[in-house]
Amino acid sequence: MIEVYAFATPNSVKVTIALEELDLAYALHGINIRQGEQGTTAFTTLNPNQKVPVLVDHDARDEKFVLTESAAILVYLAEKTGRLLPATGAERARVFEQLFFHASALSPAFGQSGFFQRFASKKLPLAIERFDKEAKRVLHVLDTLLAHRDFVAGDHFTIADIAHFGWLWRRSFPGLTLDDTPHIARWYERIAARPGVQRGIARVETLAAQN
Numbered sequence: 231m232i233e234v235y236a237f238a239t240p241n242s243v244k245v246t247i248a249l250e251e252l253d254l255a256y257a258l259h260g261i262n263i264r265q266g267e268q269g270t271t272a273f274t275t276l277n278p279n280q281k282v283p284v285l286v287d288h289d290a291r292d293e294k295f296v297l298t299e300s301a302a303i304l305v306y307l308a309e310k311t312g313r314l315l316p317a318t319g320a321e322r323a324r325v326f327e328q329l330f331f332h333a334s335a336l337s338p339a340f341g342q343s344g345f346f347q348r349f350a351s352k353k354l355p356l357a358i359e360r361f362d363k364e365a366k367r368v369l370h371v372l373d374t375l376l377a378h379r380d381f382v383a384g385d386h387f388t389i390a391d392i393a394h395f396g397w398l399w400r401r402s403f404p405g406l407t408l409d410d411t412p413h414i415a416r417w418y419e420r421i422a423a424r425p426g427v428q429r430g431i432a433r434v435e436t437l438a439a440q441n
Contacts, residue, residue: 232256235276235284237263238438240340240403241300242283244396247430248304248389252311260437300396301329304389314389324383328390332397336372339365340397343404365404373411381417387424395421399431 232249234256236242249256261267261282268280276284277298285303287295287310297303308315316322343361372394375382383390398418401407408415421427 231288233286235259235261236282236434237261238434239282240396240400243399243431243434244300244392245283245303246433247392247427248307250429251426252307252313258433260440301333301393304392308389321384325388325390328382329393332393335368337397339368340404365406369411373413376413376417391421
């Protein structure tokens, strides 16, 4: 059995989408980060970094395998099922290239841009400008790539698409649109139309509605 601890966040939705796409059964537990539940002793035991999502796989070789970090969870699930990640070679490397680009560029830029616009105790124009520009820059990098590819890592839908989709689903947080990135817009609509993606989104949105 797989358990997932999550909330309606860009990183959490990646995991529920992957589980739905891979046809894996799972139990979903809400961790309301708005109310600070990620800081409870019970959750900190699972993830000392106090962030969602967390995956617990009771079917692994270990009696209870606990995994954090959304990208690591995506790779684990893909390798567990042999799907959404090429086994070897250049195609596999392209998927990891996009996962690392997401983790090092797109995700932090979007997150920091949204934080300084919405939650900083005092407005810091330099920080807002810095991360807003960076978020828009990486968005255009991805748009240029998708001008020549159907999916972010090549010709096939992979966990790299799921990773990018998570933050683009919450692009309103840093105040971004897809108006100037037509190739991302085309790709986004294609991903959003997938039944597994829609189910994964619905699951985490239910968590927010319950709190």
